[in-house]
Amino acid sequence: MLRSFASRLTLSYLAISALSISTILAVYYWVVVIIPVQRVGSEIQREADKLAALHEILGSARLSEALEQRLREPRRRAPFHTFVGKGGMLLSGNLPSFPPQRSSAWLRVEADIHADGLEEDHEALILDRTLSDGSRLMIGRDIEDLDDRAENIVITAAFALPILLLLALTGGTLMTRAIGRRMVVLSDTAQRIASGNLSERIPLKQSGDDFDRLSITLNAMLSKTEFLINALHNVSDTLSHELRTALARLISNLENTCANADDEGCRRNAIEEAGRLERMFDAVLSITALETRPRAFQLKAVDVSKALGDAAELYQPAAETRGLEFDVDIRPDLRVKCEPSLIFQAVCNLLDNAIKFTPRAGKLSLAASAQDGSVVIVVADTGPGIPAELLELVTVRFFRAPSALGVPGFGLGLSFFSAVSALHNGEFRFSSGSPGLRVEWRIPALTETRVYPARFSPGPHPPSL
Amino acid sequence: MHILLVEDDTQLCRYVQKGLREEGHIVDCFADGKTGLISALSESYDLVILDRMLPNVDGLNVVRTLRAAGNRAPILIVSALGKVDERVTGLRAGGDDYLTKPFAMSELVARVDALGRRQPAANIVTRMSVADLELDLVEHAVRRNGVSIDVTAKEFRVLECLMKNAGRVVTRSMLLENVWGYNFDPQTNVIDQYVSRIRNKIDATHPVQLIHTVRGIGYSIRSPK
Numbered sequence: 001m002l003r004s005f006a007s008r009l010t011l012s013y014l015a016i017s018a019l020s021i022s023t024i025l026a027v028y029y030w031v032v033v034i035i036p037v038q039r040v041g042s043e044i045q046r047e048a049d050k051l052a053a054l055h056e057i058l059g060s061a062r063l064s065e066a067l068e069q070r071l072r073e074p075r076r077r078a079p080f081h082t083f084v085g086k087g088g089m090l091l092s093g094n095l096p097s098f099p100p101q102r103s104s105a106w107l108r109v110e111a112d113i114h115a116d117g118l119e120e121d122h123e124a125l126i127l128d129r130t131l132s133d134g135s136r137l138m139i140g141r142d143i144e145d146l147d148d149r150a151e152n153i154v155i156t157a158a159f160a161l162p163i164l165l166l167l168a169l170t171g172g173t174l175m176t177r178a179i180g181r182r183m184v185v186l187s188d189t190a191q192r193i194a195s196g197n198l199s200e201r202i203p204l205k206q207s208g209d210d211f212d213r214l215s216i217t218l219n220a221m222l223s224k225t226e227f228l229i230n231a232l233h234n235v236s237d238t239l240s241h242e243l244r245t246a247l248a249r250l251i252s253n254l255e256n257t258c259a260n261a262d263d264e265g266c267r268r269n270a271i272e273e274a275g276r277l278e279r280m281f282d283a284v285l286s287i288t289a290l291e292t293r294p295r296a297f298q299l300k301a302v303d304v305s306k307a308l309g310d311a312a313e314l315y316q317p318a319a320e321t322r323g324l325e326f327d328v329d330i331r332p333d334l335r336v337k338c339e340p341s342l343i344f345q346a347v348c349n350l351l352d353n354a355i356k357f358t359p360r361a362g363k364l365s366l367a368a369s370a371q372d373g374s375v376v377i378v379v380a381d382t383g384p385g386i387p388a389e390l391l392e393l394v395t396v397r398f399f400r401a402p403s404a405l406g407v408p409g410f411g412l413g414l415s416f417f418s419a420v421s422a423l424h425n426g427e428f429r430f431s432s433g434s435p436g437l438r439v440e441w442r443i444p445a446l447t448e449t450r451v452y453p454a455r456f457s458p459g460p461h462p463p464s465l
Numbered sequence: 466m467h468i469l470l471v472e473d474d475t476q477l478c479r480y481v482q483k484g485l486r487e488e489g490h491i492v493d494c495f496a497d498g499k500t501g502l503i504s505a506l507s508e509s510y511d512l513v514i515l516d517r518m519l520p521n522v523d524g525l526n527v528v529r530t531l532r533a534a535g536n537r538a539p540i541l542i543v544s545a546l547g548k549v550d551e552r553v554t555g556l557r558a559g560g561d562d563y564l565t566k567p568f569a570m571s572e573l574v575a576r577v578d579a580l581g582r583r584q585p586a587a588n589i590v591t592r593m594s595v596a597d598l599e600l601d602l603v604e605h606a607v608r609r610n611g612v613s614i615d616v617t618a619k620e621f622r623v624l625e626c627l628m629k630n631a632g633r634v635v636t637r638s639m640l641l642e643n644v645w646g647y648n649f650d651p652q653t654n655v656i657d658q659y660v661s662r663i664r665n666k667i668d669a670t671h672p673v674q675l676i677h678t679v680r681g682i683g684y685s686i687r688s689p690k
Contacts, residue, residue, distance in 0.1 A: 237546075241518065244545035245474060248567035252480035255570060268681065271569065278567055310645055313619055317662040318655045341646070352655065 006180055010172035017168035018161065025157050033150045037125065040077065040143055041106070044127050048139050055131055060085065063137075064092040077141040080111055080124040086134035095124065098138055102128050111142070123147045182211045186218075196295040198226040233292070240285055247278055283412045287397065290342075290419035297423060299337045301446050304375065305330050307344040308368050315351040324358055327365035334368055334375045335446045338424050343443075346420040349413035350379040350439055356407050358383035358436070375445045380438040391430045466511035466581050470494045471501030471527065472543070473520055477566075481514065484570040485577065498522035505531055510538050512581055517544035517555065525558040532559035539580040543568075571636070571682040578633045593628040596688035598667060598675055600624055609667060619644060620663050627676065627686040636683035660684055 047070075055063040060083075067081050071094060082093030096111055111122040126140035182205070189202045201222060202215040254270040289296065312328045319326040336343075347366070354364040362382040369376055384403040386394055393399050395418035400411040421428050426443040468485060472478045473496045482492045493510075495501040498519040505513055505527075513531070517524040528540055542560040544551065552563040562576055593600045597610045605621055607614045616624070622644040627635055637656045657678070664676045676686050 241545040244566045245477075248474075248480075248545075249476050251567050251569065252476065255480075256483075272681075274567070275569065282565075310619065313617060314645070314659055315655055317658040320662075321658050344645070348655075 006173075006176040009176045009179075010169065013172035013175070014165060014168045017164055021161060021164050022157075025153060025160075029150065029153050033146055033153065036146050037143060040125055040141055040146070041127075044125065044140050048127050048129055048137065051137065051139065052129065052131055055135075055137070060091060060133075060135065067092050067139075075141075077143070078122060080109070080122075080126065080138075080140050080142065082136075082138040084136040084138075091135075093138070095126070095138065098126075099128075102130060102136060104128065109140075186211070186215065193222065196293075198222065198229060229292075236288070243281060244278075247274060247281070250274055251278075280410050280412065283410065283416060284397070287412065287416050287419045290416075290423050294423055297339045297342070299339055299424070301335055301337055302340045303333060303335050304338060304340060304343050304443075305332050305334045305368065307340045308334070308347060308366065308377065311344055311347045311351060312366050314348065315355060318355050319364060322355060322358070323360040324355065325363045327363070327367075329365070329367040329369075331369040334370055336375050336424065336443045337446060338443070342420045342423065346417045346441075347377065347379070349417050353409075353413055354379055354381035354383065354437070356409065357381065357403065362436075370445055373445055374442040377441040377443070378438065379441075380433045380436060382433065382436040385432050385435055385437045386430065388432060391432075394430055466490045466577070467509070468492045468577070469501065469505055469508075469510040469513045469538075471496075471498060471505075471514070471519065471524070472516045473497060473518075474516070480570070481573065484574060488574055488577075490577070496520075498524065498527045502527050502530060505536060505538070506534055512577060513538050513540045514577070515540055515542055515560075517542055517546060517551075525555065528555075528559045541576060541580055569682075571634070572638065575634045575636045575639060575683060579630050579635070579639065582630065582633070593625070593631075595628055595631050595675060595686055596673065597671075598686075600628055607667075609671060614666055616663070616666060620666070623660065623663055624667075624686075627684060630685070632685065632687045634679050634683045634685045639683065 051063060051066060054066055064083055067083055070079050070081070073079070080095050082095045082098050083091040084093075085091045094111075095109055098109060099107070105128060107126050107128060109124045109126050111124045113120045113122060121144050122142045123144045124140045125143045126138050128136070128138045130136055186202060189200060193200050201219045204212050204215050206212065251271060251274045254274060255267065257270075308330045309328075312326075312330065316326060351364070351366065358364055358381045364381040365379070367378045386401050386403075390401055394401070395414045397415045398411040399414070400409070404411075418428070420426075421441060421443075424443050426441055428439060428441040431438050431440070468490050470478060470481055470485075470492050472481065472494065475496070478494045478496070482494055485492050493504065493508075495504055499522060501515070501519075502522075515524050515527060519527070524542060524544070528542065531538075531540065539561045540559065541562045541564060542555040543564050543566060544555070545566045555563045561580055564573065564576060591601070591603050593602065599608045600606075600621075601608070602625070605618075607616050607621065607624060623640060626640060626643045640656065640660075660676070660678070664674075668674045668676055673689060675688065676684060678684055
């Protein structure tokens with residue numbers, strides 16, 4: 001399926017959702033916790049400055065008074081302080097505890113109060129300041145409410161984020177699966193159409209959405225293409241019929257004319273020439289049919305070692321007549337999905353070439369075996385071979401290498417072979433045999449083992465292929 | 466033989482009529498499927514030659530109709546439509562042989578002869594012989610003058626095909642179709658060389674030659690008169 005695309009999409013959705021929620025919570029935290037705390041801090045700072053100045057001018061006793069006074073003032077945030085003299089003696093204060101030494105400017109002190117049997121939670125934000133005479137003033141206010149708020153936000157995050165991520169994952173998966181399904185339908189249909197069934201169309205969901213609009217456009221394109229291809233086939237069929245009929249008439253005329261002329265040689269030559277033309281025409285048509293009408297050929301699961309053996313046997317006498325050593329090594333059980341007559345013909349073309357072009361006392365070989373999920377067929381000879389720069393061109397219609405001068409043939413045999421290979425999803429490679437030409441042909445094999453889908457278990461009768 | 470020819474191309478009609486008449490056959494020609502069909506059903510023909518593409522009716526429908534009506538005459542379908550799957554379609558519809566246009570007269574004659582010899586087989590043939598050459602179809606053995614000759618499976622089939630048409634010409638394409646079951650035309654004389662090898666096995670050590678090459682047409686097996 002669309003494995004990586006789907007997971008990328010889902011992950012992106014996940015990441016964005018997580019980022020969104022985190023951002024919201026962070027901003028909220030900033031606005032309702034951090035900034036208010038800063039404000040309280042500023043206020044404490046101002047208070048501290050004022051009291052330090054007072055102490056500077058009026059001394060410790062007056063400061064203690066002012067601090068006591070401060071405790072009695074009704075304010076929203078409960079005041080806290082501790083005043084330690086330069087000797088380390090506590091002069092005034094209501095903080096339940098404080099660090100013995102000054103370590104940092106700001107600190108938090110828990111200052112829970114027990115009053116009337118009830119416990120009140122307080123968290124004091126304290127500014128710890130050393131005064132000019134060495135005494136220490138710790139002054140601050142309660143920020144329990146802000147502290148609570150912070151705690152709540154953290155708890156919210158701790159719960160919300162996992163839930164959110166789960167939802168995002170689910171949502172993302174459902175979304176991509178929905179898209180994925182539509183995409184799979186599209187790509188499966190396209191694949192079937194590409195393999196030859198031009199009359200198929202992409203099914204519509206009738207929802208009028210983007211996919212449907214795309215499908216409608218593609219379907220229109222396919223209809224046009226199908227129409228054109230059919231027109232082409234009709235033209236081709238008509239042409240073929242006309243040419244064949246014309247050739248038939250030509251041959252009949254020749255037979256009559258030359259018969260009247262009572263010249264056996266004339267008759268023979270003319271008819272052979274016409275026959276030659278017919279064979280070439282046939283070959284070109286076969287190649288075109290293979291290329292443009294793949295569905296006309298029903299491929300079946302067949303062991304091709306038999307067809308290959310037949311081809312080898314057919315060409316054995318011809319090889320012998322030319323004084324060529326013919327090595328044949330065909331392994332058994334080479335099962336492929338194929339039209340065996342086409343495989344036979346294609347290999348015959350390869351052998352035909354090998355024999356035609358290899359001079360006397362040369363060698364040619366045909367080997368076939370199963371390797372790595374493919375059936376590999378190799379035909380090699382010790383003839384003049386094909387120059388490296390022309391190797392790519394050998395399967396072009398009517399191509400003949402320079403070394404083919406004087407040797408009979410149209411240059412269509414390898415073009416036919418190429419078309420047969422394409423029909424069978426095969427791959428081939430022409431290379432220099434040093435000397436000679438080597439063809440390696442790979443066709444996907446049918447494996448013997450049957451893989452059972454996880455839902456089913458083998459029944460009482462093992463299925464046969 | 467009394468042959469029915471259903472062909473809309475008048476020139477081809479004349480050509481085929483002439484060629485077959487020279488071989489001693491009687492040929493009735495009809496230019497469209499309907500009259501051809503009526504004729505085939507009302508008269509008794511030994512062979513029907515039918516063009517696949519006829520005006521107003523598909524030749525294959527004529528074949529199917531004939532077969533459905535119980536007509537058992539051998540039918541040779543002639544067509545300008547090419548190879549593999551068309552031949553299969555034609556034979557499946559009930560035809561007995563299939564020939565693509567253009568064809569040489571010799572090819573047509575050879576196939577007409579081969580079809581003409583077909584009679585409903587009352588007995589199953591287990592042995593065939595021409596002169597002192599014997600083919601045992603059960604044992605898949607070949608013997609000449611009592612001496613066993615080693616042949617491959619395909620070579621046996623070639624001999625079988627030749628002997629079924631003993632005295633008649635079997636063309637290269639007939640051999641290819643019957644022996645290898647493949648419908649293709651090798652551009653070279655590889656069939657000739659293959660048959661030569663068989664001839665060596667059968668005829669080389671004997672004074673009398675049984676397998677003959679009919680130049681330009683095909684091969685035949687026959688005992689000398």
